[in-house]
Amino acid sequence: MTQINITINLDELKAKVENSSLESPVKASLALILNSLMEKERDEYINALSHERTEERRGYRNGYYERELITGVGSLKLKVPRTRDGEFSTTVFEKFKRCDQALILSMIEMVVNGVSTRKVTKIVEELCGTSVSKSLVSSLIKSLDPIINDWRNRPLNVHYYPYVYVDALYIKIRENRKVVSKSVHIAVGVNESGNREIIGLKINHTESTDSWSSFFEYLKSRGLQSPKIVISDAHGGLVTSIKESFLGTSWQRCSVHFLRNIIETLPKKGTEEARRELLDLFQNSDLDIVRDLKNRFVNKYQDSKGFAKAIETLENGFEDAIQFHSEPAEYHKHLRTTNMLERLNQEIRRREKVIRIFTNDQSAIRIIGAVLMDIEEEWTKSVYLRKANEINRSTAHIYS
Numbered sequence: 001m002t003q004i005n006i007t008i009n010l011d012e013l014k015a016k017v018e019n020s021s022l023e024s025p026v027k028a029s030l031a032l033i034l035n036s037l038m039e040k041e042r043d044e045y046i047n048a049l050s051h052e053r054t055e056e057r058r059g060y061r062n063g064y065y066e067r068e069l070i071t072g073v074g075s076l077k078l079k080v081p082r083t084r085d086g087e088f089s090t091t092v093f094e095k096f097k098r099c100d101q102a103l104i105l106s107m108i109e110m111v112v113n114g115v116s117t118r119k120v121t122k123i124v125e126e127l128c129g130t131s132v133s134k135s136l137v138s139s140l141i142k143s144l145d146p147i148i149n150d151w152r153n154r155p156l157n158v159h160y161y162p163y164v165y166v167d168a169l170y171i172k173i174r175e176n177r178k179v180v181s182k183s184v185h186i187a188v189g190v191n192e193s194g195n196r197e198i199i200g201l202k203i204n205h206t207e208s209t210d211s212w213s214s215f216f217e218y219l220k221s222r223g224l225q226s227p228k229i230v231i232s233d234a235h236g237g238l239v240t241s242i243k244e245s246f247l248g249t250s251w252q253r254c255s256v257h258f259l260r261n262i263i264e265t266l267p268k269k270g271t272e273e274a275r276r277e278l279l280d281l282f283q284n285s286d287l288d289i290v291r292d293l294k295n296r297f298v299n300k301y302q303d304s305k306g307f308a309k310a311i312e313t314l315e316n317g318f319e320d321a322i323q324f325h326s327e328p329a330e331y332h333k334h335l336r337t338t339n340m341l342e343r344l345n346q347e348i349r350r351r352e353k354v355i356r357i358f359t360n361d362q363s364a365i366r367i368i369g370a371v372l373m374d375i376e377e378e379w380t381k382s383v384y385l386r387k388a389n390e391i392n393r394s395t396a397h398i399y400s
Contacts, residue, residue: 031076034069038090042081045088060084069093141366148369152201157223161189161199163331163385164227166215166238167341168207169348171368173358182361183207184348184368185215188341189227194385196340198372199224203361212241220245229323231338233257253320254338255282261317265309274301278314282336285329287322294318331385340384347371 043049048057064079069092080090165188173182185207187200200219204211226246232238233254242251259278266274277297284290294314301307324335334340351371358364 031078034076034092035079038078038081038092041090041092042083042088046083059088067093144366144370145362148366148373151373152365152369153222155223156189156199156219157225159189159191159193159197160225161191161197162228163190163231163335164188164199164224164229165190165231165338165341166200166212166242167232167338167345168235168238169345170207171352171358171364172356173203173361173364175360179357180205182364183211184364185211186341186344186372187215187219188344189224190385194383194387196376196379196384198344198376201365201369201372203364207235207237209237209240209244212238213245216241216245229327229335231324231335233338234261234317234320250323250326251320252323252335253317255321255336256339257337258317258321262310262313265313267306271306274307274310282321285325285332287325290322290325328387330387334385344372344375347375 042061046057046059046061048054050061060083062082062084064081067078067080069076069078078092080093082088166186168183168185170181170183172179174180183204183206185200185202185204186198189197189199191197200215202215202218204214226249229250229252230242230246231252231254232242234257239251242249259282262278263275274297277293281290281293281297284293298311298314302311321336324332327335348368348371351367355367358367
């Protein structure tokens with residue numbers, strides 16, 4: 001690549017700095033440097049200096065036009081060289097793309113992390129001394145689309161995911177001049193190395209058997225094999241779809257949601273001891289002890305007033321809520337609940353509260369996908385499920 005040597009007119013630079021306001025010297029210096037760079041680029045394109053007559057000349061100068069460039073130090077008005085053939089093009093604007101890359105990334109990061117586009121425009125105006133429109137910010141955010149779509153549609157046959165967590169939350173989206181509620185389906189897979197990945201993100205009109213079946217078909221079309229266990233709450237359409245979509249897969253009912261469902265049926269007063277006993281049910285890793293505790297609870301309270309519904313709920317859902325016992329004891333605390341997905345949803349909600357209403361499905365995919373990609377990147381720094389021998393190795397130095 002040709003090395004471009006720039007000669008700065010120091011007298012011109014000195015005059016510009018001396019006649020500028022206190023905040024302008026850096027801007028004046030940068031403008032002069034960039035103008036000089038473009039001038040050198042035109043010299044190389046023409047292959048001749050100004051007024052130089054050579055046989056190698058490939059064109060002629062044709063003055064300048066003004067163009068604005070927004071940078072981290074403010075808005076610059078630059079003199080862009082032209083040639084008579086109109087073929088010359090400077091690399092300056094290709095590099096900066098009207099905003100320098102650091103500023104673009106900062107604006108995108110602000111929006112993804114929960115700053116409204118209106119606030120972003122104000123922040124940029126304060127930092128750069130120039131205003132940017134909300135539409136410009138929105139168009140910059142749209143540059144995330146190819147990245148997010150590639151990520152959410154990536155092949156899933158590279159790893160096997162023995163454990164898959166699924167959940168849905170509702171958001172508001174504008175559609176056909178109305179504001180409608182739509183369901184965001186999310187899936188997290190834990191691969192055989194114990195690492196978490198967000199493997200599914202899809203928006204549907206509702207949370208039903210059909211929508212969940214469509215979601216699972218979408219995952220399988222990308223290569224997802226039937227997992228050993230799917231962990232979720234007890235939404236009827238979801239449970240039916242899991243059984244139909246993944247033959248041979250166990251369904252683990254979230255024990256936190258299950259206990260909440262039982263406790264909600266108990267009388268408000270005089271049931272503190274019973275509540276503690278229910279909480280103890282899923283704290284033990286020995287399945288025989290858990291079954292014994294459950295039977296004791298039923299025998300103890302089956303004739304007590306106000307306990308009939310609680311015992312019925314416990315009996316009906318107990319087996320689905322203890323499927324995690326088929327896996328290593330070190331995994332139990334992670335496999336018995338969807339708490340991990342609840343924390344994921346909280347991050348989405350934090351961002352969604354700023355937007356309130358998404359303009360369309362793609363805008364929701366864009367922002368939620370960006371949030372989830374950031375979270376997944378953090379997950380790569382640690383292993384989610386580790387076996388006892390791996391835990392012992394990682395803590396051996398403490399006792400050595």
